[in-house]
Amino acid sequence: MSGTLVVFGSGPGIGNHVALEFAQHSFSHVILLARNESRLSTDKEFIQSSAPSTKVDSLRLDLSDLSSIPSVLKQIDSLAPKVDVLFFNAARINASDVLTTPVEEIDEDLKVTTLALYIIAQHYLPKLTSFPSKSPSSKPALLVTNSHLPYSPVPQLLSLSIAKAAQRNLVQNLKLTFADSGVFIGLVTVEGVVAPEEKSLNPKNIAKQTWGFYEKGGDVLEVKPGLIEG
Numbered sequence: 001m002s003g004t005l006v007v008f009g010s011g012p013g014i015g016n017h018v019a020l021e022f023a024q025h026s027f028s029h030v031i032l033l034a035r036n037e038s039r040l041s042t043d044k045e046f047i048q049s050s051a052p053s054t055k056v057d058s059l060r061l062d063l064s065d066l067s068s069i070p071s072v073l074k075q076i077d078s079l080a081p082k083v084d085v086l087f088f089n090a091a092r093i094n095a096s097d098v099l100t101t102p103v104e105e106i107d108e109d110l111k112v113t114t115l116a117l118y119i120i121a122q123h124y125l126p127k128l129t130s131f132p133s134k135s136p137s138s139k140p141a142l143l144v145t146n147s148h149l150p151y152s153p154v155p156q157l158l159s160l161s162i163a164k165a166a167q168r169n170l171v172q173n174l175k176l177t178f179a180d181s182g183v184f185i186g187l188v189t190v191e192g193v194v195a196p197e198e199k200s201l202n203p204k205n206i207a208k209q210t211w212g213f214y215e216k217g218g219d220v221l222e223v224k225p226g227l228i229e230g
Helices: 014-024 037-050 066-079 103-128 158-177 203-216
Strands: 004-008 029-034 055-060 085-088 141-147 184-190
Touching: 004 014, 004 103, 014 029, 014 037, 014 085, 014 203, 029 037, 029 066, 037 055, 055 066, 066 103, 085 103, 103 141, 103 158, 141 158, 141 203, 158 184, 184 203
Parallel strands: 004 029, 004 085, 029 055, 085 141, 141 184
Antiparallel strands: none
């Protein structure tokens, strides 16, 4: 297999490990996006050191700045006219209590996790839906990192709980709408703290389960890596 993966929300954890996993499964091109340029440089080196045959590009993108997203998507188009898999892994994790959290904080989280994803879906889903008719062997996909917060909210993470619930609802709507399009749309539901020392919720296992989820495809909405060991 040879394809292009775009990671929105690269970083030293799920983002760069998923990118490496796809690269090690013969994805020939990886494009990393994040707000932090030094992080992007580190992630690029991390992937290239273990998958030297994979081309790795990086672009700075602040997903909270919604007006800037379309121009960055055009840059991606110039780097990769055909994108096979989108992996959306962006989120802000900040403490926020019920009634004391400013509206602006919730607005920021909704922009990063949900509204930005919607803009990206508007741009890419029409492209992805055209692939299966042109090439039956293609496996276009949109995968989104989510959590337990939509159905088990944490009051101390009010803003993120609201945003993740909205994000899950958006992905469900996209999956229902494009059910017969040949595009695989799913959630990678991470229920807990991700850390290298965790038995199941470590970045390598999450990346491995994300690849297996993509490879299997089908009608399943989500995979929960914390319930599956690598």
